[in-house]
Amino acid sequence: MNGYYPIMLQLRGKRCVVVGGGSVAERKVAGLLEAGADSVTVVSPALTERLERLAAAGEIGYVRKRYAEPDINGAALVIAATDDPQVNGRVAADAGRAGIWVATADDAARGDFINPAVVRRGDLMIAVSAAGASPSLAVRIKRELEEKYGPEYAGYTRRLGELRKLALEKVADESRRRDVLRMAAEEEEPFKEAGESVERWLERLLKLTER
Numbered sequence: 001m002n003g004y005y006p007i008m009l010q011l012r013g014k015r016c017v018v019v020g021g022g023s024v025a026e027r028k029v030a031g032l033l034e035a036g037a038d039s040v041t042v043v044s045p046a047l048t049e050r051l052e053r054l055a056a057a058g059e060i061g062y063v064r065k066r067y068a069e070p071d072i073n074g075a076a077l078v079i080a081a082t083d084d085p086q087v088n089g090r091v092a093a094d095a096g097r098a099g100i101w102v103a104t105a106d107d108a109a110r111g112d113f114i115n116p117a118v119v120r121r122g123d124l125m126i127a128v129s130a131a132g133a134s135p136s137l138a139v140r141i142k143r144e145l146e147e148k149y150g151p152e153y154a155g156y157t158r159r160l161g162e163l164r165k166l167a168l169e170k171v172a173d174e175s176r177r178r179d180v181l182r183m184a185a186e187e188e189e190p191f192k193e194a195g196e197s198v199e200r201w202l203e204r205l206l207k208l209t210e211r
């Protein structure tokens with residue numbers, strides 16, 4: 001069994017380098033951009049059409065050549081996604097020596113992290129991993145979760161965030177505040193009340209927690 005520690009990384013302002021420009025690299029780049037990474041550079045002699053477009057639009061940096069060690073200078077995160085296991089191995093070794101977090105698309109054992117399958121609904125993020133045993137299982141479970149947690153959860157999560165901010169300001173009693181916030185996250189029909197202002201929502205929940 002593989003042990004992994006799940007964390008949510010803030011990538012804003014961090015240099016991310018993807019080595020390789022094929023279909024796997026394209027998926028990894030898309031994931032980095034969705035996560036808000038603002039400094040993504042691809043190193044590869046060739047790019048997919050979509051990566052070409054992203055490079056032309058300035059959304060990603062592009063170094064048109066085969067990988068060499070200096071390409072990962074100053075990186076915080078590196079993903080090796082070429083179709084050449086030897087190149088991926090060199091990237092992993094170079095990054096390892098430089099103390100840079102690295103993942104390899106062809107052999108998880110050589111890297112420091114792996115990418116889970118992800119459902120994003122605004123600030124709500126659900127990540128599924130089988131630690132490399134079966135990417136297809138992670139994808140299947142992601143699809144099931146997409147059905148259960150639809151696009152409406154983006155707005156619901158945003159409102160919960162606003163409610164929590166307001167409660168932190170207005171409800172001094174810690175245990176009552178915790179009750180209110182737990183109830184808000186468990187409301188049976190959270191979307192029925194979507195027209196309700198956050199202030200009214202808080203009032204209603206406070207009434208429900210009155211002894």
Ligand SMILES: C[C@@]1(CC(=O)O)c2cc3[nH]c(cc4nc(cc5[nH]c(cc(n2)[C@H]1CCC(=O)O)[C@@](C)(CC(=O)O)[C@@H]5CCC(=O)O)C(CC(=O)O)=C4CCC(=O)O)c(CCC(=O)O)c3CC(=O)O
Pocket residue numbers: 027028031103104105106107108113114115116117118128129130131132133134135136137138139142
């Ligand atoms: C270890 C890991 C390392 C990493 O890449 O991070 C890894 C490794 C490998 N994947 C392989 C194959 C496939 N990968 C996918 C898809 C995804 N793979 C992803 C993650 C991971 N893949 C990490 C572990 C995830 C975990 O378990 O937690 C996802 C979830 C996220 C992402 O890539 O961002 C993304 C779905 C995105 C989405 O749809 O949401 C599909 C299905 C498809 O393409 O539809 C197939 C074919 C079917 C199959 O094999 O099941 C191969 C064999 C290659 C070969 O045959 O040569 C290896 C190499 C190996 O196993 O050593």
Ligand SMILES: NC(=O)C1=CN([C@@H]2O[C@H](COP(=O)(O)OP(=O)(O)OC[C@H]3O[C@@H](n4cnc5c(N)ncnc54)[C@H](O)[C@@H]3O)[C@@H](O)[C@H]2O)C=CC1
Pocket residue numbers: 019020021022023024025043044045046047048065066067081082083084087104105106135
């Ligand atoms: N982790 C995952 O989710 C998956 C991983 N894989 C693995 O990922 C590998 C790559 O798959 P694809 O993207 O489909 O292959 P691909 O053939 O579409 O792309 C390979 C890319 O690597 C580039 N490349 C080759 N040598 C290079 C070098 N020396 N320096 C920089 N770039 C170089 C090529 O120009 C090309 O852009 C596969 O060989 C497989 O082992 C495959 C499927 C899923």
